[in-house]
Amino acid sequence: MQSGLRVGVQVPPLAPLHLPPYRPSLRSVAVRVRVEELSATKRKLKVQIPPSTVKEAVDEVYRDLRRRVKLKGFRPGKVPIEVLKRLYREQAHREAISQLIEKTYPEAISRKSLEPVSAPQIEPGDFSPEKSFTYTALLEVKPPVDLKRYKGLEVKVGKKGRVTDKEVREEIERLRNLYGRLKTAEGRKRVKKGDWVLLDFEGFLDGRPIKDSRAENYLLEVGSGTMVPGFEEALIGMEVGKEGEFRVTFPQDHPRRDLAGREVLFRAEVKEIREKILPELDDEFAKDLGVTDVRALRKKVREELERRKEEDYRRRVREALLDELISSNPMEVPSSLLQGRAQAIYERWKKEEGGDTDERVWEACVKAAERDIKTAFLLEEIARREGIEVKEEEVEERLKEISKRTGRDLRLLRNDDRVVEGVRTELLNSKVVDFLMEEAHIS
Structure with missing residues (x-):
């Protein structure tokens, strides 16, 4: 996570002038800035701008209006300032306020060495062209990271485990199932466990069809769960x-709240029964999978299972280390970051899982978001303390991998700041976790 995230300034909306926008050109100004610490992550800024700067901003707004405004009876650029003040006074003051805030807010947070993590809430004070102008800004900042313990963390994840002959046989059987072909069952018309069936069905609740419960020509392996x-x-x-009816009670924790714990009537018709014919476990099957014979297939399967076990072991170690790291180094999370991250996780869950959600889902998303944010801040601080860095050639190599895997143009990836920054953060976090693993006591 980057420190000093870029933020936009929220100011009161301007009255519509229906004129082309312009960019303020105020010089750097001397402002008085006071900071009030409301909590570990919240600050209140009070910024006071001197009268001379306020007058300069107002004058510039009117000069720009004179260049842009077209009024009947006046030549372009020749409208008297007093006329503009009479017609556009309120709008001009609003533009001046916006200009002053946009110019002085970044300077104020820089002077006080603040690292905002969200856009500020601006509250302008009273405005007069001849007087000083004061506004307040409520903002959330990067929390202080007081690392108490991160070396020598102790975690228990159990043994990595060796690949057994049984696991190899089961994986080969899974591959045979994967490459099996379906054919219509001959000589019988009743469904048994393990069959593949083609069926139509629809669910009913209290005698009424359930939304999105109807399916036609649905292929299902009976017993697959x-x-x-x-x-x-x-x-x-x-x-x-033949059409049949049966009742099913949905689990209490089912994602669709309208069905959770309810008894649903299903009407279904099996249109066809199919059986899966598995390929013989011979050298021909092995060649189809890219190896020379069955012996080589078993070797390849064993190596793949060992790789998976290694990945699973590293994942368990990583999760355990991060849990211990968070537990050993308490910190406050900015509420705006927490809300934004939780919402992103929540939206992704809805997209992937579908169905209705309840309070438990949101609570789980908030918990996951809090963990993510704490992890990001802690890993960033450890990297800073230990001098862990990512080289540009490492970023380039990863971008090439992404381009090859996804088919995306490498030049476009290089020019996408979000992609590049995401890759750099991912590589840095991976290096920090490797460092933690080397320093940890794992059992």
């Missing part, structure tokens, strides 16, 4: 071509 518990079991014994 794909559907709500009880649905697939009810299909066993059903006959092809």
Whole structure:
């Protein structure tokens, strides 16, 4: 996470002038700045701008209006200032306020060495062209990171585990299932566990069809656990071509709150039963998977399972280390960051999982967001203390990997600041976690 995030200044909306925008050109000004610490992450700024600077801003606004405004009876650029003041006084003052704040706010936070993490809430004071102008800004800042303990963390994750012959056999069987082909079952019309069935179905609650519960020509492996518990079991014994009815009680924690804990009536018709024919475990099958024979296939499968176990072990160690790191170094999280991150996690969950959500889902998102934010600040501080850095060639190499994997143009990736910064942060965090693992006591 970058320190000193760029923020926009929120000022009162300007009255519509319907004129082209212009950019303020105020010189750097001397302002008085006072800071009140409201909490570890909240500050209140009071900024006072001298009368001479206020007058300069107002004069510039009127000069710009004179250049842009077209009024009947006056040549372009020749409208008297007094006329403009009479017609546009309120709007001009609002523009001057906006100009003054946009110019002095960055200077104020820089002078006080503040690192905002969100846009400020601006409250302008009374305004007069001949007097000093004061405004307050409520903002959240990067929390202080007081690292108490990060070396020698002790975590227990259990042994990595060795790949067994049984696991190899099960994985090969999974591959055979993956490459199996379906064919219509001959000589029987009733469904049994393990069959693949083509069916139509629809759910009803209190006698009314349930929204999004109707499906046609749905292909399902009976016993796979794909559907709500009880649905697939009810299909066993059903006959092809005949509609059947059965009731299923949805789990209390089902994502659809309108169905959670409710008994639903399903009407279903099995249109076809299919059986999966698995390929023989021979050298031909092995060649289809890119190796020479069955022996080489078993070797390749074992190596892949070992790689997965290593990845799973590192993941468990990483999660345990980060949990211990957060627990050992308490810190306050800025509420704006927490809200924004939680909302992003929540929206992603809704997109991936679908269905309705409840308070438990939001609470889980908030908890995950808090962990993410604390982790980011802590890893950033550890990197600073230990001098851990990411080289540009490392970023370039990762960008090339992304380009090759996704097909995206490498030049576009290089020019996308968000992508580059994301890659740099990911690489830095990975290096810090590797450092923590080297220093930790893992059992």
